[in-house]
Amino acid sequence: MIATIEPELATVCQRDTTLETLLQQPEGRRILSCIQCGICAGTCPYGEYMDFPPRRIISMLRRGLMEEVFQSDSMLRCVACYACMTKCPRGIRLSDVLLPLVKEQTLQRAPEMPAELQRSLQNTLRYGNPMGESSRKRANWVTTSPVPVPILAEIRRPVDVLWFVECYTSYYPRGQDNSRAVARLFNALGIDFAILGNEEKCAGDCGQLTWESGLFETLTDYNMEILRKYKFNRLVTGDTHAYNAFRIRYPMYGFNYELEHTTPFLTRHVEQLKPRLKKPLNVTVTYHDACCLGRRAGFYEEGRTLLRAIPGVKLVEMVHNRMNSLCCGGGGGGMWLDTYFKQKGMDRLSERRIKEALATGADVLAISCPYEVYRFEDALKTLPHARPMRVRDVVELLAESLED
């Protein structure tokens, strides 16, 4: 069940939904029809570490015993990987509605928030990015870009594509590689684009890990204000989390622009791009389906189409792929809970995933979400492995093959 939005529902659920009012809404009635089949618990990557996996949460909700659930920290271990929601035979929107609502109550009652998570959320609130970097340095990477990257505040004219870069690809070096690659690709395709630059703030998807956190609200209002300042036909972003925030949560606040992620956007222009991909890479690549691009948004084949367009690339599949892909563990705040998970004795999902990637014998692990590059490169460092493996974003591989 891809996290599409029901035609008759303008958004996934009303904004002011609470656990009490949930069961009266259409989404709630679907929860009442849960047959307790356990597939959500079974498929959850951290299922065995949870006292209350999604199935038990529903049965407790239906019996009104939620207090007991809030005491346990099960929902802190949910990395919002959408596996349970995609496989649920009753089509219940767990990762979109129910689990965030429970996570919010859990956090409110938790004696103290994991430190790293606490800090990153405060940074996002104060500086508009989880890293705590100054918002005036957000556009610095532009100077290092091989091609011009116009900034809306400077050019002051309507553009066809507004490229929402997002935090990781602005501040962190490996993220900036991603941005530089995207810039080169846009330039090669002659796309009329521009970025918000320093005016841009985090879209707040991960901050949204809880249903109704004030943090998300402030970021949404700010971003909506900025977007209203400029005229553009379509908003493109490389960050799958931002993409889904714009697609599912922002409509509740009035967002209705044309929206696309870079992977499907570039797939639409692949015929135009192919003649420019001159340099053969001669590598075997295995593609990791990011949860927020695959299960949550339904784009499975686009990334592979782009990879196959690159000369000299041999594509091999991991055991867990497409809708059955394994999460990198970065979602739902997981990016800043590694230490917490370690304390609880939980193995890191990025390592599980890297093992599977290595098993394919591929040289490169292709990814399509900016969170994954750190997690997988970090996991490669901690895991002993015979063959060397590089982690590259699909756009980086495209840029590598692009003629100068």
Add this chain to the structure above:
Amino acid sequence: MNPTSKPKVAFYWCASCGGCEEAVVDLAEDILNVVEAVEIVFWPVAMDFKKQDLEAMPDRAIAAALVNGAIRTSEQEEMVRLLRRKSQCLISYGACAQLGGIPALANQFEREEILRYVYQEAPSVINNSGTYPQPATPHNGDTVTLPAFRNSVRALDQVVEVDYYIPGCPPTPALTKAALDALLAGRLPPRGTVLAPDVALCEQCPRLESKPKDLSLDAFQRPHRTALDPEKCLLAQGIPCMGPATRSGCEALCIKGNMACTGCFGPTSRVLDHGAKILSCFASALAPKEPQGIDQALAGLPDPVGTFYRYSLARSLLRRKRGPSQTQHFIRGNPP
């Protein structure tokens, strides 16, 4: 035979064009025998009898009154009520009296619209003072009156009881003669009958054989756009011919003039609404199956009301157009 013993006959015309009067005159030689047999006591087009003469007569003095023309003004209404009172047998003569005729097409417009356009907005009118015909115009102490202009045009039987109908625009001399003979000889069918065959025109049409048994039209044609084959059935050539839905009796005169029948003899007795019936026949004969193809095929009928209700709008089930009409759009030049 002194004139008083001959049965009295009256002719009158309401909202008409005088074509029916011509049709009576067109009895040609036969008019002589008619004149022999009856005494015409009222016939404005040809005789100088006045309204008072009519009023002076005793009730039901007239054996038969042939009234043609639709009812548009209060004077016409008054006259037909008077004629009804004065006649034993009131006969509706011609399409206007029977169905409303062409004047009834005005039922697609409102009264104010018509008056405003005719006396104010028509390009040829110069009427800065905005005068309109008035029911009463004072003239040194006295007034000069005009009848009221009704909002809707009515057929004769929508105002008074009608005994028989002679259809046609105009009725053919043969039909008129047959009716008068039957009247004089007293062998008249039950009241309310239309004195014409109760079968559609195709039966009398010389081109019936040429109509295929598997007619299926891709589109309706407009007569001035196609070369008309003088032998072949017009509907088979895609020209909207109302023959199949219109009473016979006129011996297919228009078709002999190589043009399609426009339905002036009205529907057969079994039909409730002439326009709806022919619409059903035409639409069912189309070939296309999906909406766009159908709409294209129907583009050849740009004016369903004008084509299907040319003579019978007053007697259609809906009787007239409802609500504010489309004329304002016309006047400002943009079609509805």
Add this chain to the structure above:
Amino acid sequence: MRTPRPDQVRIGFYICHCGTNIAGALDVGEVVNHVAGLPGVALARDYKYLCSDPGQELIQHDIRDHGLNRIVVAACSPLMHERTFRRAVEEAGLNPFYCHMVNIREHDAWVHTDRQEATAKAKALATGAVRRVALHKPLETKKVPIHGEVLVVGGGIAGIHAALILADAGKRVYLVEREPTIGGHMARFDKTFPTLDCAACILTPKMSAVGAHPNITLWTYSEVTQVEGYVGNFNVTVTRKPRYVIEDACTGCLQCIEACIYHDARFPDEFNLGLGKRKPIHLPFPQATPPVVLIDPGTCIEFKTGKCKKTCVEACADRRAIDFQQREETRQIQVGTIIIATGFQTFDPRRIPYYGYGVFPTVYTALEVERLLNAAGPTGGEVILRNGKPPQRVGIVHCVGSRDENTNRYCSRVCCLYSLKLAHLIKEHTGAEVYNFYIDIRTPGKGMEEFYNRVAEEGMHLVRGKVADVYPDPADPANGRLMLQVEDTLMGRILKVPVDMLVLSVGLEPRADTQEVRRKFNLCCGPEGFFLERHPKLAPVSSYAEGVFLAGCCQGPKDIPDTVAQAGAAAAQALALIVRGYTEQEPNTAYVREEDCSGCKSCIPLCPYTAISLAADKQKAFINEALCKGCGVCVAACPSGSIGQNLFEDEQLLSEVEGVLTYA
């Protein structure tokens, strides 16, 4: 419009309570009082259950005692009980078509909440019916002769059973089967639940009975391509695909197979779902009926190159049964009734990627396991995996492709039971540990729960939880061992169960070409895609097309006992029609009033049944009552109103329109 003098018409109006179905939703008394006052109504009454015998007798008495000559019954849908009331009225000596029903249950009581509004609507509908019935004319039902032959489409157990019953009753049956042999899915099963008797043992005798039965014309490897006509008079076109073997000549000695230049069977055997191999010239399975081989043009060298030594022909020298020039033939047959028994297809588990079917070799569908277990199967009954080894641990997943929003929402009814059967058989054959992963074990029907207990007692591991993920067991990924990740919802713990073999209990779904078959036989489909029966409870085997009956899984998932029961029912209903020799058709045919027709031929091309022709001598339209189906298209299109339709006259419909628009 000539309407009979009001005093001649004496209408009896009856409104049914239908228990509380109607009386509970609208004020029956108010309707009675209102209708009692309408012109022509001599008597107005309400009654608890009009369709019951006392209810019908009440009407019959009233007809006699009060001299009623029109009856209006306001109750359920005419499609339900119009025949009942017409028969009752007829028995009371009144023409049945003086009786008219008003639908105030399905169209009013059951669908409206406001009691006042529902009552007003009932009054309006009743007024419409009263005015209409006043204009009804006496009519006689049209008796249409029924051909004695029956066409059975589909040679599975349903088709076989129906054909045998009809043939034994002395009727001529055409059994048309698309596959080269009859037997359907059941022929592939090993054992059948709950009695575990061998499928072949109970099926093959019936198959051979069909093959040998003088009254059954068996056309296998054939398809129905066109159906025209109506109940009692269907003319059907059947296309027979070429077997390249002459059926009458071949005795099934299989010499030709040995002689084929391919010494060993090399091509995937469709019957064994690709698990076994076969030669280009082959017999689907030993007990195939007719026992006639066929040549697969896709793999036979003679068709590819045309230069084969044709050793098979030499082997069949005396009987000369092989004929490479055979072409597709079409046959025309005339039948009275049709029984649709086209069966089902299993769910393709590839649509659920995380079960790894088609990716991991050790994942099988239930049907494939049936072939493995079967002694006549590719492995002679040995459960051997594709890697040649017998499994020690076997996982069976229930509800694959059923009870799931993303695939089929319905429960396929049989998977739980055949999964238990497979579990028992696998354990019996291999002694392996067997795990059944289920959501609910559903065991409806006689002997099923006992079967479940017996299998459970044999030490099956029954895990209540839907398998969430299947991936190679990290411990030894080499020899295909799989790890199943599942939550045991009763224990509330996530289990990781290593298995050597995974069996997917796939559900039953409509065949891929259902839409095409539906159009051919003028049937309707339900929301899940199976053929829709006329009424779920009262007419489960009749379809919406008169004279066409449904049997077996084509109408919905069911097990063999229910399928055979339905086949019997369908055969019985077909037999009922044939024995009666005629069907009564509603006399709603159109007719031309000759004196009014102008011969304008507008109606002629409109009739899809070419029932309208031009009476040459009189240049007038003429409607052949036998061909006319009563759709009324020509009636609406006749430009001079010269065509009438029995039971749906213009004045009747107009008076009904006037009636329903009155304000109660």
Add this chain to the structure above:
Amino acid sequence: MREGNWRPRIVAFFCNWCTYTAADLAGVSRLKYAPNARVIRLMCSGRLDPQLVLAAFARGADGVLIGGCHPGDCHYLEGNYKTLRRFRLLRRLLRDLGIEEERLRLEWVSAAEGEKIRQVVTDMVETLRALGPLDLPGQFRQWDQEVETLKAQVVEAERLTPQPA
């Protein structure tokens, strides 16, 4: 009919094989919808004579709903195509006579689409409520006011004048 308690009245011509059966299915499934539609059963939607549609309007219907089988599913093979052709032309005729096109509606409903019956009826009642009453009988009475006055005078006059012996 005071404006206050006016409720739109719909005459629904349903084909016996598909739409009427779907309405029965809606009943069997106890789907709830507005009571404004009064169903008249025809053997095929092709039997619906445009005269009946106009007669329905003329006798007080505020809307007419035609239900037929989906194209290709007609029990009589092509009946619904004829309905579609007549419908396209009839709507244009109604529009030219001042009757809003939304008052006449054609819907293809198969025997299994009980739910669609509920949606279509509910939606059409809303549309008609927005359009307001058509009430042609009332219009006819209003239109005929202009001849009533004179009629009364003539009847009065006739009563007064002594009839010759």
Add this chain to the structure above:
Amino acid sequence: MSVATPILPMREASGASSAGLHRPRRVTIDPITRLEGHGKIEIFLDEKGNVERAFMQVPELRGFEVFSRGRPAEDMPQITSRICGVCPTAHHLASTKTLDDLYQVEPPPAARKIRELVYNTFMLEDHALHFFVLGGPDFVVGPDAPPQQRNIVGLIQKVGLDAGRKVIGMRRRLRDLIAYFGGKVVHPVLGLPGGVSKALSPQDLPGFQQLAQDSLEFALWTLQVFKQAVLANPEYVKLITAEAYTHKTCYMGMVDEQDKVNFYDGKLRVVDAGGREVCRFAARQYLDHIAEHVEPWSYVKFPYLKDRGWKGFVEGVDTSIYSVAPLARLNAATGMATPPGPGGLRGILHDPGGETGPPHTGQPLGANY
């Protein structure tokens, strides 16, 4: 619309309010008869019994200009002909020529000839209708004859059945010609933009040629009848030329290039009472030259010469009112296009009153022949 104002004795109008002597008396003639169209005349007399004011009221309106809107162009000739059933051919062909103009097409010569033949035949039989049936009784039976006699029936009784049959027979033959081409004689259907719907088949030509010959004789015979019945009767001649029946207005008629009378095509020429040309224009420019005036006491609109502006119901050289119909046609033209027959029409008009100069006598009574 050919309007004939029959001479009628002054008679107390019934129902008129003639209470009390000092009030001016009033005469109502309702309806006006022996013409096509509805009308009512109200005459107000002063104390001395002279006409103080007269109203010719038309009580009828149908609104063709309005309900023609939205009709397909090619249907218009058949709708316009319903303006008048006595002269449908005129309206029909006028509307057809408008369509030629609209579609910018020229009818082929044969079609044009057929149109001219039909139209001229119509002129002849229509005038015969007026001369014998409508206007004739005034002269033959006498203006003072009682209404029962002063009509076609009385006329036939006076002149005898065979003359009556001669007139009726000739008209029927002429109208059959129109029916041949137009399908119907009342409301013909032949008009199509760019031509006609039916051709003349060769075998019917001789019949029509014979008819042409007979109709010429009939015209001359009518001339004789006119001379004997009207001119020979001094009282009538005095009446025709009397002041009461002389209108000095402008005269409009259609003329060809040589300013000769042409019924079918040509320019519209307007001359004033003194015979001087006021203007000349093609029918298409009618809006520049003709305007309509509205009076509260009649549904008809009063056309007048736009350049001169509405000056009221006055006559004389500079009035803006113009008359049409036969007399105006002659006055507006320099003569007939075809050679005059023996004792041609010119002679007639010159004798009475003896005035010289272009035949612009204002005798409306004479205008109708």
